[in-house]
Amino acid sequence: MNASSLNEKTRDGLVPRQAMIGLGFCAFALAAGDVAARMGYPEGAGVAAMAVGLFAFGLWTAWKAQRPARKPEARPQPEPQAPEPEPTPEPLAPWTLAPVLDGLAAAPEPLVFLRHVVEQTRTAEGRADGLFDGTGVDGTGAEAPSPLDLFLAEQLEQAGLFSLPPDLALVARLNGRSGAVQLEPVDTDAHTATAEERRCVLACEAALNRTRMAATAARPALGHDGLRALYQAVELGESSLASQAAHLSIRASGTSPTNGVTGEWNIRHALALGIETLQAPWRIEANFQVNEEAGLCALEIVAPDDVALAPLAWDASTDEPAPVGADQRAWRAARAACSETLLLTRYAAVAAPRLKEVWVSAIDSDGRCLLTGHWAVSELLALDLTGALDPVALVVGLGARLSIHEGGLAPVTPLFSMADERLSPSWRRELPETRGGIATVPEDLAASGDRPLAAFAEAVGEALAPSALESVRAVKALAADAVARYDDPRIAAGAQAAIEGLACGTLAPEDVEAVREAVRFASPLDKAVRSAVTAMERGDAQGIVDRLARPIREADARYSDTDAVVWRSFHNSLERAAFNRERAASGDTRALRLAPGTFHAGLLGLSTAWMQLGDVEQALACALRVLELDPWDTGAQLRCARCYEALGDLPMAEATLRSLLETGWEPNTLALAYLRLGQVLQAEDDKAGALACYRRCAMTASPCAEVAEALAAQLGGELPADLAKPVEAALEERRLPCAPTDTVSDLLLDGLQETVDAGQFVAAQDFGQAVVALSGDDAVARAVASLA
Structure with a gap:
């Protein structure tokens, strides 16, 4: 510590007076001892010995003073108008971090809260050591912080907590399954987090989780030896991470006592649950792929960053914590990567023992492969992961490819890619509409009649040859197959447009996009809808009607239901799956055909235009026709309700909105439906029902929540006190739907599992996004992400 920094710390109140006095007295005693010895006084040796002792005491007090133990009165109190200060954390009980974690999750400024935790501990430590006024040298009247307090403060200081800028915004949350803390920097107008600051936040997150796990492991070692027990627990936790695998419990659906988890979706969900639930001092991150039919599972694990490893270790020779050297950290990082690899691969083997192989790679933050292997499930199940483990030796014994360089893992060539066709067959990402004929079985989830035309246009673009003549022949051949395969006259029209353009020279074979555009927009309906988009952008309602009215009327004659066909x-x-269920229950055996999405979109656009022109009857007729095509179209349902309101038919508006809430699942749409239903019920003088709907809307994060909250506030004073019940109970009392309903939730979950198990990943992502939006479940979100 140089003179200027010492003076700065003194001005800030960080170095107590005892330290400064001690250092000054040491310097004086050394000088006096030296003079006495030179003059030949035998007492000089005694003086020198005393000087050495005082010097050691001075160094110790100076070292203690460098810790951030601030006096409470060092900073001025904020003005009354300033934001409320962070809550003062309670001193920790000997072996629980719960008060700090709960306070951190609730703190509006997590960074300020954590700094306050450390400062409070250091202040208490200083008082107990007699370094502040009001306590004796023996600490009389001051309670010393617990070993866990001291350990946490040391870990956060070493992680660089006080090096983070004060204006760095953080979000803190607790993982509901593992209990782990997660800290995320948030970029604001005032400050954008740098890469180094993000690593520092990662180190602070690891410090909190390391302390939490150490407190649990060291709980039996009560007494004065608590700090040592905590450091030893960290050592044991980092070195024996894989031993968790011997005590895994599978918490996922599709589990049987003999076969573990079965089914493509259930295996993915189980893997996601493991990543969310398994314990580590650092955050476990991994991508995965599964092909149950081939018996394969692949894991791509993000190896822990060395900043997430313990920066201090207990030194038995000094009985104090000491910094971990660079070489030790590299070796610890290698061991940690191997431990996590063993843990997750063993988890996969236990979760789904019917799999044959687990492929694994561990990568660093830059995506470089550090470890890779192909392991049989039987080998993983036979591993003994109890007791003292050498994870590096175990991984090498399994035949993994890795390289040790300068004590750590060096990049190696991976043995596989996560996009390997054996893991992720390309047909899984094909649209249901392009994988065969349009069937009528409930498992078929084709949604729109536009997909075959789009697929044909793509095929035409790929088949174009250098010469126009060869291109025409290729288009004719493709058209013959597509026309026979799909019942869509637009394909023939698109093929004819491409052929004529290529033959006449208005289309060039090398202009692939122009040829594809000609195929996609050859029919009168498609041309009209494309033209109407331009009118919509200009706000030209009459132009929309002029462009769309006739083509929609002509298309309507083709796409109307008959005794033999349903369009x-x-x-x-999701909407197709809901239709499949309803149709199966009704026993309708008519052939199903899919109308073009342009017909669907054109009707909605025409309804909007008629509404803007004031012709509510025409707008309602178009919206009702959309609902014949798609009874779950929430946009059409909202339009119908608005039309009924404009026509003064409030009972029909209410019935339409109730139907939407019974069948809908999109959060913002449901919130808007509650707002509109509340307004309808208020107009019908049902104030209790209106208030329930407003409050349900206000509970959401939708753009209309503030409007609903204001409307609820206007009604609140006029209602009886007994209506101050939970919103769900109030809705049930008024016989209003509590959306999304259980029926809809079951539909989404069942559809997600069925589509994943059937390999229809494009459709599965529709279900997955809806389930994630409604549930907010991190494990489901991770499993859905594996489908991309």
């Missing part, structure tokens, strides 16, 4: 069109696979 439908859906926005996504």
